[in-house]
Structures are given as structure tokens and as C-alpha cells.
Amino acid sequence: MYAPAVESEIKTVVQQAIEKHGYGHDALIPILSEVNHALGYIPAEAIREVKRQLVYPGDGTFVSQGQLYGLASFYDMLATQPRGRHVIKFCENAPCHVVGGKAIWDALRETLALENGETTADDKWTLLTTSCIGLCSVGPVLLVDDDMYGNVTVEQIPEILRSYE
């Protein structure tokens, strides 16, 4: 899904995010979320760029790279490492757990030979757990990119995975 970010692209993405959310301190998380969404993750260069573009304008905010990295590493939805073309987010929370979520999680790990947070060598898949997405009435639930799968069974896993290029 994501090609490696090139420098000029990072500059534009950051600029657009700042234009959209403003220069205020309270815009930092929206800006980083925007960058994360556009690039798939927040490369170190993007953090430098956010700092550079925020600090220099007259009405800008002073923010250190450390602060920005602190935000990017604190929030689960912000990634500091590149991810695969497809990201699987599995809900391993209690309601999904008690209706058979663990078997699904084990099957995913075994099929992809990945542990939580890892990416396959061909950069196709990243496997993650997610916080509860509130679809508990159809658990176990998993997301592939933005597609939701509910009432998932172990047998469905290969079928679901096959439908992604």
C-alpha cells in the first residue's frame, strides 16, 4: 500500500498537514496522524520536517524533535517503523477472547509466521493487535487495512488472506 517516502513528498505532506490543522501546540497530534495516514508511518525525516516547519514561521510553536518522537511513540496509531502493504489488526480484547479469539490469533501467527508487530520479509503483511474497535457483538473481529471481518473462524483465515494482493 505504501511506497517508501521520498524527501520532497515528506515536505509536501507535512506542509499540507500543518496548513490543515494550524501551528498551535494542540495541532501536533492531528498533524502527526495526518502524516502517518499519508505515508503509512512517520519516518524520522518527517519528524525533523514537522519541527522545521513549525518552529520557523512567526506565529509557530517551539517543539523539539524529542517531543514529537515522544508523541509518535506514545500513541498506538502512530507508527515510527514502516509497515507492510497490508496491515492486519486483530482485536484480542476480552469479548473477542472469550468467543474464540485466541484460536484466530494463533492461526494468524502460525499462517503468516509473524509475531505481534512484525512484518513479512516481502513487506506484504504487518500483524498487529488493536485496541477494542467496539464491534464486540460480532466477535472475533479483525481488520485488514480498513476492511472489517466479524464472526471470524479459523477456517476463514486462508480465504481472507488470499483476497489481498
Add this chain to the structure above:
Amino acid sequence: MPFYRSHVLVCVDPECLEKGAHEVVDALQDELVAQGLIDEIQVLETSRIGSCSSGPEMMVYPEGVHYVGMTADDVPFLVEEHFLKGRIIEKFREVHKPIVDEELGPLRPKEVRVVLRNCGEIDPMNIEDYLAVDGYQALGKVIGEMTPEQVIDEVLKSGLRGRGGAGFPAGKKWAITREVQDDPKYMVCNADEGDPGAFMNRRVLEGDPHSVIEGMIIGAYAVGASYGYIYCRAEYPLAVETLNVAIAQAREFGFLGKNILGTDFNFDLEVRVGAGAFVCGEETALMASIMGQRGEPRPRPPFPSVKGVWDKPSNNNNVETYANVPQIILRGADWYSSMGTERSKGTKTFAVGGNVSKPGLIEVPMGITLREIIFDVAGGIKDGKNFKAVQTGGPMGGCLTEEHLDLPLDYEALSRAGSMMGSGGLVVMDESSCMVDIARFFMEFTQAESCGKCTPCRVGTRRILELLEKICDGKGEAGDIEKLEDLCHEVSRNSLCGLGQGAPVPVISTLKNFRAEYEAHIYEKHCPAKVCRSLIRFEIQAPTCTGCMVCARNCPVEAISGERRQAHHIDLNKCIRCGICMQVCNFNAVSVLS
């Protein structure tokens, strides 16, 4: 704001327009004037109600009658029959409901819907739908007829308590925020519904966003706030979108912005989206996140009502608390407090999950028993199994047992039993759940979500988790239970915020209620529920096995051997105890032993 006894919503989508919707609206206006009803019945133009295939469509509230295929010539008949004589005209009635809501479904036995009353009934993307079901009438009443003090009194009298789980009286919080001498003041809505298994707030935000917005505006009027934030988690993209649409529409209608309803009261609102951090549901962490910082909690006092967002007084309530407010104002504190127990009033929404027949979203009056919730409202335990435990209050709540099932739903009663009301997650477990595994599981969650700021929580939760993993792994030793109890006590007592203070509760409650299971794991190396992988083994029952080879083909580690049509055998040294063989066997020939 005038009070209408009835509202007629006429669809003015292109398709209905072509079939004469405007003529119907004009005829309605004329006829209502002619009959002298124009001050009692409001005609609104709205977007799509149904399929538009059979011509001008309209909804009549409060009855919720859906009429289709009516022309301007039929209008005098409609006004006479429906509005003067109160008779529904079956001839024009559309029998299908306009919006189908599978998550919520029809009212279940013993349910009372206040907060969820509009979900699935109105179009959340259209403010006129909300207006038609008495929307913003409470705001009109508050601004037109009540002083801020009277509003606070009414909310106080209703007995409404914080629905985020802590149960602080909402009216009292409003009074405290009002009394602080500092400007500006903020309203904050905690829509960071992070408890696994709890999705009540998501449903309200997606299905009836204006009730929350109206509650916040009323609160702002009462405490004297001029700006507000709704902090919504990023895992709920649809809720964020719905809220943004609703806020824009409320602004357009003059319910938000400057000079609200023609008075000198100003209040505006924005949605702030989280970025995935459970701890941001804690109010001080939430406010830090609004200000663009890491969501780390800080010690209280000062409480947000005194020093909150941008160090200014900030009134923070949860989605459900705000959504109750308009109804309390309209129907009165006495009506609200007529439901519930002595100290817990009104209704509470729950997301019932786990091993019940009918999981989903419910709203029940306070004072109902857990037994009624599980067996009458949620349809009892699935697949004819036996009830074992119910966890109330989310990941920091306790696991209660059979003996607690007749407890009334009440903040104090649940605390006394060793759990809590929490925000409304309810996970029901049957006999196939291992309580040590459940405790380990919740600890894994809170440990991962610990923000790391304070040592008892950062280190303590990890040590507790390690002990639980050791016990589940069959390596528990004498003294481990006591060590767990000590650690839990210290972490509860010394942690900075609710996350650390509550994290040990699932362990404490399972130790209290299911101690024998811990002892079985430690002393007998036995998992009674047959869940913990290290303590179980799978066996193929030779007499039942047909030798179909399905298990052998599906085994990920090739631990199963045997000829076709011959009984198979599992090599326990190779087996990783994943249970796939048991799931795929069509003859129930694989059993699990401990």
C-alpha cells in the same frame, strides 16, 4: 422556542420532489393554517426517509408513522384524520421501518431506553430528525425559562451520576465548575470509550449525536463555559464523522456559536480525535492529549473542574451522562429519579458480550439485578452451558459469581461486591473460561496500556503479569498466591491514576471468588477449565475416530499420525496444543484433558 405537539417530516429528495413533495408541503401548510393547527404541528423538509419509490414520503412524530404515496389532494384528508381525529391512515402507511438497526434491535424485555431512544429511529446525519423528536427543546426551555442555578438544581435532583464509571454526581460537578472564579471555562466530553467490550458510547455518537451536543450546551449554560471539546477515540471513525456533521448543523441552526437562540449566550464546540491510547480515557490524560501532549495522567487535585484544559476550569463528563441531560430537563428530575435505587438513579447502557445468547447493546433501569440482565435481557448462556462469572466495569472491574447475581445494579452494591459499575462493559463467561487465564488476560491488557509515568503501575503490573503467566504455564509454586495478593494491594494503593489503582481488581476478585482454580494450577498442575496450554493435552478417542485424516492434514506441526480409516494418534511431544484438531474434527473424536 415554540413547543409542537407533532412534527411532519416530508422528504424532499429529487425523486420525491419530482412526484410532488413541494406541493404536499405547501398543501400541508395551507391546511394546517386553515384548521388552526399551525402553532401545534410543525412541517419540516428533510432528506431521504425511505426508498422514495412510491412517491412523496413523510414521517409523523411522535407516533413515528411513515406515510408514502400521498399527493397534495390527499392532504386535507390527512390533516382531518391524523391531526384532528388522531387516526392513522392505513392506506398510506409504509409498513417497513425506515432504518434497520441490527446492533440494537427491537426493545428487549425489561429494557428502558432513554439514552438509546433515538438510535436507529432517526437519521443522525439530519438535525431535523432530532428536532422532530423533541430535539433542542430542552435547550430552548433552559435558555428561555431557567437560570443556570435552576439547571444545576434540576440535574442534582435527578440523581444523575457520572456514567463514565466513577459515579460522581453530575450536578455537583457542574456546581463546582460554576463556582470557580476563572475565565474562560471549558466543557469536555469524554468519548474515549476504550474499555474492551464497551461500545455504548459509539452507538450514541453514531446514532444520536445531537443528544450529546445538546447536553453539553445545556451544561455550558449551567457552568458558564464558552468552548467545548469532544475527545473521541480514533478507533471510531464513523462517530467522528457523525459528530462533525452534527456540530456543523447545530451551528447552522443557531444552537452553537454566538448569541445562541437570540440570547447573549455563546458556546462552540469541536471534536478532537485521539491516536490510540487507552489511558487517555483518564480525565487528566485526556486533557493533556487535547493540548497536544503525551496522554499521561497527573495527580489530582487540582481537579479538572478547577484546572483542566489550558489550566482553566473544565467540566468533564462522559457521552452517556451528557445524553441523559436533555431528557432530564424535559421530563423533569422526578421522572428520572423515579427509576433506580436510593443512590443510583435513571438508566444505564451496557454492552453485553461473551457467552450469552443475545449479545449486544442494552439500556436498563438501575436497580435491575445482574441475573435479570444476563438471563432475561441477554437471553441467558449460549449453547446450553452453565454460567460461571460475569465481569462488570471493564478491564479494571471484578469478576462476580453466581452468588452475586441477585445484586441490584447500583454503584455502591457493585463496589461492595468487589467490582464496579464502570462505563458499561459486561463480559459473561461460561464454564469453559479459566479464571486464572482471564486474570492473566486482563493484566496483559492493563500492563500494555500502563503509560509508564508512575513506578507502581509500570513495574507492578508487569510483576503481577509475570506471576500469572508462570501459574498458567504450570510453573506456579507455593507462596505465589500470597505474593500476588501483596503486589495487588501495593499497586492498587500507590498508583497515580485509576488505571493502576484498578488494574489489580480482576486478579483480586478472581483470587477471592475462584481461589480453588489458582490452587489447582499451582499444586495439581491442573487447569479445571482446560484452557491453559501447558496444563492440557489432546487425545484422539480411538472408538470414535473414523480415520478421515482431517485432523492430520490441519495439524500445523504434523503431530498427528495414522492410516486412513484407522484411529489416529497425537504425539504429545510434538503437539503445541493449539486445538485445531478438535475444531476441525467432524466426529467429536478429539478430547481435551487436564
